[in-house]
Amino acid sequence: MITMDDIIREGHPALRKAAEEVAMPPSDEDKKTLQDLLDYVSNSQNPEMIEKYGLRPGIGLAAPQINVSKRMIAIRLTDEKGILHSYALFNPKIVSHSIEKSYLTSGEGCLSVDRPVPGYVPRHARIRVKAVSLEGEELDLRLRGLLSIVFQHEIDHLNGIMFYDHMNEKDPMQEPEGAIAIE
Numbered sequence: 491m492i493t494m495d496d497i498i499r500e501g502h503p504a505l506r507k508a509a510e511e512v513a514m515p516p517s518d519e520d521k522k523t524l525q526d527l528l529d530y531v532s533n534s535q536n537p538e539m540i541e542k543y544g545l546r547p548g549i550g551l552a553a554p555q556i557n558v559s560k561r562m563i564a565i566r567l568t569d570e571k572g573i574l575h576s577y578a579l580f581n582p583k584i585v586s587h588s589i590e591k592s593y594l595t596s597g598e599g600c601l602s603v604d605r606p607v608p609g610y611v612p613r614h615a616r617i618r619v620k621a622v623s624l625e626g627e628e629l630d631l632r633l634r635g636l637l638s639i640v641f642q643h644e645i646d647h648l649n650g651i652m653f654y655d656h657m658n659e660k661d662p663m664q665e666p667e668g669a670i671a672i673e
């Protein structure tokens with residue numbers, strides 16, 4: 491199972507590399523890696539597991555964060571409507587997006603960043619994502635709200651981008667102009 495010991499931290503070069511597409515159909519090894527990513531996210535939301543293994547809670551995780559430079563992400567979160575979303579995806583791709591932006595009023599964090607980085611992270615408000623699920627089905631998702639934000643955070647990791655790269659350098663705490671604030 492993945493624990494915090496497996497998660498690389500900022501400064502590790504793998505966090506700044508573009509990850510490779512996963513060959514389809516996925517190998518057993520790639521399927522196991524993707525399942526392990528989803529298991530980490532799920533375990534990190536379970537109080538007993540957090541306690542037992544010293545896990546830092548996360549709502550997503552990308553393969554480069556465990557030093558696997560392949561295009562795989564896992565996401566598990568309950569959205570603003572109380573709906574549980576759980577995704578384990580190969581080769582996710584943002585195929586289109588809104589001009590309108592959105593941001594989390596709480597800012598963002600990262601399991602690979604062992605420090606708070608205050609500031610707003612402007613992102614696309616709505617995105618259309620194509621990907622292949624762990625079970626091999628092709629997905630075509632239209633996302634908004636918190637789920638859209640988290641997908642963009644994870645797909646950024648596949649392109650060597652960290653959340654703070656998007657912040658306004660002059661004033662990170664300036665609300666992004668005309669963007670939707672997500673509480």
Ligand SMILES: OCN(O)CCCc1ccccc1
Nearest residue numbers: 548550551598599600601643
């Ligand atoms: O890459 C996953 N990760 O480092 C865990 C935190 C995920 C995350 C946190 C805040 C906003 C969007 C995504």
Ligand code: NI
Nearest residue numbers: 599600601602
């Ligand atoms: Ni992250």
